[in-house]
Amino acid sequence: MTPLPTLPAANDPARVAEQYRTDRHLHTRIQTHRLYGVGRELEDQVDDLLALTGTEALLDVGSGPGHFPGRLHAAGHRGRLVGADLSDGMVQTAQGTYPEVEFVQAGADALPFEGETFEVLTARHMLYHVPSVPAALAEFRRVLRPGGRFLAVTNAARYMPELWEVVEAAARLEPALGPLAGTRGSVAAAFSETNGEAWVREAFGHAQLSFSDQSLIFSGPQPVLDYLASHHGWLTLNEDEQASGRVALKTVLEGRFRHGPWMVSKRTAFLVAGG
Template sequence: MSANSPAEVAAQYATDRNLRIRRETHERYGVGPDLEPAVDRLLALHGDEALLDVGTGPGNFPGRLGARGHRGRLVGVDLSPGMIEHATASHPGVEFVQASADALPFPDGTFDVLTARHMLYHVPNVPAALAEFARVLRPGGRFLAVTNASGYMSELWDVVAKVVPDESALAGLLKSRAGSAVFSELNGEALVREAFGNVHVEFLDNALVFPSPGPVLAYLESMTALQRLAAQDRTRVRAALGDALASRFGAGGWRVSKRMAFTRARKG
């Protein structure tokens, strides 16, 4: 099964548990510039814009905007019923709708701003989704995609690749990483330009610094490829990964680099 298949994505995001583990990992062990201030700077919202967040997950981004006093309409869309249920309960001031990115249930020209944060690499048909994004934006409306750049957390994936020859079950993790190539800075610029006629890309560099192998293993185990394994296989794979990670940790912990790409456009 493809790491980017609808069934795989549905299994991974049926609830917010896996996403929460990864989000908390980034919050706890992250160093360097934070994502949210960078997003706020790029959007430069006045507070009265109608904003649609596609792939909203638990709705934290539009929920944050609402809690800060954003006056315009805030809507979050996600394919997962579990995510929509969680988001609705957590952020009562935001509208949440279950829908696919390539079939948005809104009239043409509904929104001033559309955000797609860390979700386009899960979409089977990115050009169709981008066409929908352009359709529901008003003339002059702004689009922002946040995605992982190529080489994102490469130190971690190098360790996984080292273990794969002895533990073929880990190949699924590398396939899940390959899914990120569906939309990255390498092809995303051309895809967005095709949909909008203009595009601008910039980057944010930061890192994770892990104090021990435990949090790294928890991060990897939040991914569907390992969750599908039988209990005894998961235990064996965890031990193999732990052995491969052990030599990476010095007195200052293990630094894993991150680079995120911001791809912006404006509807003409």
């Protein structure tokens, strides 16, 4: 029997560095959510959970292209706003787009700040990429002031299940799609609400879990294929594997679009601590 390929975990440092060297792949995914997402805006829920007064010193770890602190600045936030990201390319893009916000290149477990510097710390869609979540959370606590607040935003265990069922069905037709099909499991194993709640509680003494349910509605397969092609598990495939993988994905997707638009559900988890 042919052994299954060893798949890098979602928090494998080489995989993370390659995926986020620039914002190209993340940009594709952000655009997919913007163009095809329906339901209550995620940002509204973030704002409700944080209830910022506008004067807090806030650090966004894994800030990527910087949209979150950039949005806060545009909305009139007057407190210090800092974004930290492991990828130098991301930091450069963020700094170019949002010159009024401070961006630093740093890993979540080694933040270049004195203890008790920030009143709010956010980690949005990034803890599943961190090699040691407990080490990162301990560092977050260190830089937060007493009474400071922490918010993690992450994919819930039920994040786009209909999409990943398509990939799994396609991988049964074309086994080369195995690395892509492994994405869902590797992200959930690294950090989701099912293991994350206990980690946050251990680090902060308590954790408040809530969810947001949204959907994406697609009217044809191309944006779905583009979205999937931005994932690390696709980028590891050679040209022939990508060509045959595309055929298999299209075959399965044709069935989903037979009766019109196709809906994919999306559950996001929020973990709040401190305060």
